[in-house]
Each structure stands twice: as C-alpha cells, then as structure tokens.
Amino acid sequence: MLECKTIDGHSGGTVTNFPLHVYWSEPQVDTTKHLHSFTELILIFQGNSVHHCGNTAIPVTRGDVLIVPPGIAHFYKNSSEDFSLVNVIFSSDELPIPLIDVPLLPGFEAVFHGKGNGSENYARVHLADDEFEQIYEL
Secondary structure (H helix, E strand, O other): OEEEEEOOOOEEEEEOOOOEEEEEEOOOOOOOOEEOOOEEEEEEEEOEEEEEEOOEEEEEEOOEEEEEOOOOOEEEEOOOOOOEEEEEEEOHHHOOOOOOOHHHOOOHHHHHHOOOOOOOOOEEEEOOHHHHHHHHHO
16 A cells, blocks of 8 residues: 655555556646655646646746655645646555566666756656647547
C-alpha cells in the first residue's frame, strides 16, 4: 500500500493493489506541495499551469510529459480553468517486467532513476502534435 502525503502531513489518499494506476484529472486544480513514495508520469492534455518540482518551476501545456521520481516535492500553481492531465503512478520495484533488456529502453534513466535534464529534479519532454494525438487516442 502506498500513501500520498502533503508536506504538512495531511493524507492525500492511499493507493492499493499496486503496481500501476492511471488517474484522470479533468480539470486539474492548483495543488499543495506534496510528495509520493512512487514514480508519477504526468501527461498534460489541455490548458496550462506552472509545475513546481524541487527547486524548479516550469510552465506546462498540452503535450508535456513529466516524470516525477519518488520523494520529490511538487505542486501546480496558476492552473487554467481547462487544465487537465493524466497521472500514471507506479513503483518500478514492483512492476512485473523482465529486467534483462529494460536498461536498454529509451527513457530508462528518466523513468526508473529520475534523471532530469540539467538542474531539474525530474524528466520532462514535449511531444509533437502527431505524437501527442497517438497517445491521446489511447
């Protein structure tokens, strides 16, 4: 069982029957600073906001994909009324996948080790419109 807690100790909910959950947030409102014991892959579907993660604040918009590793405090601020996203949360230690070829997969370092770009505390990419449409249709 994994638990999401805000920085001030309030419970943000409990996740059971892991290793993977998908949550739609439509709309996604501003959040308080919080952290997780699991990895959070975030797909921004609509609108815009500012994502604060660790010591970094970046504007996010449709097509952005963020990967926030466990233990990194983050929150959204200045979200537009139509801001929506999907959270895919998982614990890489509990995913039932063969381990031999996993390190060779694109994005492995970002997803499983939280390697960001430069000074960021997380990984971030922006999908081109055609790539985003393929994911959106799923």
